[in-house]
Amino acid sequence: MKILQIITLSELGGAQSVVINLANNLSRENEVIVVAGEGDGKMWQALNENIEKVHIQHLKRALSPVSDFLTILSFIRLYYKYRPDIIHLHSSKVGILGRIVFPNKKTVYTVHGFDSIRIAYRKYLPVEKFFQKKCKAIVGVSNYDRQNLWDEGITNNVYRVFNGIYQPQGDVTMKVAQGYAKKILCIARVAKPKRFDLFLETAKMLPQYAFIWIGNQEEMENLPKNVFCLGNIPNAGIYNKEIDLFMLASNYEGLPMVILEAMSFGKPVVASRVGGISEVIENDVNGYTVDNTAEAFADKIQYVLEDDYVYKLFSANTLHRFNESLTVDKMVKAYMDIYQL
Template sequence: MRIVHIITRSTLGGAQSVVINLANQQSTDNEVFVISGSDGNAWEALHPNVCIIKIKQLKRAISLLDFIVIFKLLYYRFHLKPDIIHLHSSKIGILGRLCFPKRKIVYTVHGFDTIRIANKSFLWLEKLLKKRAAQIVAVSRYDFENLKKEHIQKNICYIYNGIEDNTLQTEGISAPIAQKIQNLKKQYDKLILCIARTEPPKRLDLFLDIAEQLPNFAFIWIGNTSDIQCKHSSNTYFLGSVINASLYIRYSDLFILPSNFEGLPISIIEALSYSKPVIASNVGGIKELLSTGAGFTVQNSSQAFKETILQLTTNPQLYSQLSTQARCTFLADFTVKKMADTYKQLYQKIYKRNNGRCANF
């Protein structure tokens, strides 16, 4: 089977991690292609069997260059003749549904609130194109229900994101970065970690406010692509865009994620896999990740984060309980195998419907 994943950006992020995990799993028995913009290095983690195609005109912002993108997508439609076209992200979800046959399209919505609330002006396009896919996939029950509320109801389901269990992996850890984090761990009472881009919907401002109120804790942010220009306290550290960022979760005590909108954050799933309690904004599907008692969701205020951090770090029994539950939650619901198997069943159903026979996965 020939599978084509298409996503707007190739910078490190949650949706890109889903593409990497799916493509790597699928590449053992299928021809797999990943088409994206050329703005990042996320695809360094792809298996050599996966063919990477970069469209330099494909950017996040709406542009006249999108007409070139459309022509290139049409070219790959007829040149590659894919069996499954899997679209990721809202922009390519629109362009891809215009260019490829709907009966072959799987469109994963990586956080519907970014359209429903943050970019309402594009909601009409989602509604207009709602029938231009064999399946629309939400990444949480929260998004699934909100899609239905917006009358996007046909051929929709939800599939939780999943990741590889890399907790025993040490290959890929940068010695200088690891040493820096371990030195900070010795200097401070606790080490609080966040892995995210420093752009909306992530709340860098809130992260800085929380750090300022807890000067005895080190606050580390991994994922900034440039130097942070705004003023921040001396206990705040930015390590930049780091390959295999999740490998450094092992050195942290807590994982936090302040954000305005989320789908089902990969970074939180990674923290759960390392048995790290999580404190995150009560948005999107985060509550579903933490509903088993693996962490807390809080309102977007520095006081709420501060109080919950102190509650966890001053109660060893509670901390141990959440740590154990974090790992159990990951193993039960958020492994890459569970995600890949569910998508495999979906692909097979679509392929069989289109070809009258079962695919060889």
């Protein structure tokens, strides 16, 4: 099978991780071509050598009539050059431009977090509705996304496929937060939806624990003594080896890869009750999903970390949940079933 995987940005991120894992796995028995546009290009470095990589310089996240038209022309050329059996579109921008060009019966579109459209960019929702029949399948990465697609009137061949990851590999030594009995990690960019403010408020309420943030692009100043910002680190998920609990405060999510990475190491998770998080983090089983208040986060973090029996139980349950349904093999099989519809 000849499979075209297309995504807007060539930088590393959650949706790009899905493309990387899908492409690398599928390339064992299929011809895979990965296409992407603007970004720092770090995604290319993570792809197997046998995967053909195509950069489209006009493909950008921002709306631009000229760039978008040139991207459509590039897509047409790609289609007639490769004659793919499947075109898999990732992200809303590519999802629209790709569905203009490619045949319905060959096209699969994955929505990586429908709330980004439903809430943050709702003005584009009519476009999504209009194009819903221009593909063989629309895929949400959680039951939450699938239900919201249905609720918004996008009901044509909608499926759910959980994201899948490999456990991050490598060696790491935590050089900060020495002297703290417990360490809490968050991996996210510093942006309004990711609630760095709530992370700081929670840390102030639990000064006995170290709170570590990975993903800030700039130096963070005037931090509480127990907060450590390590910057933007490649393969940051490996730091889950060195911590006790993973925290993610957010206004909206699909199914965050950073939570799956923590789960692959058997780490309990306390996260916002948004998106599909509660489908993999179950209260009183392997962690908690909570309201976006520092009090709620602090209460559950302390409960998990201060009870050794609870901590060990949650850790074991977390690892079992990951192996049961959140691996790359599970994700690839689900997408192959959709490709072969």
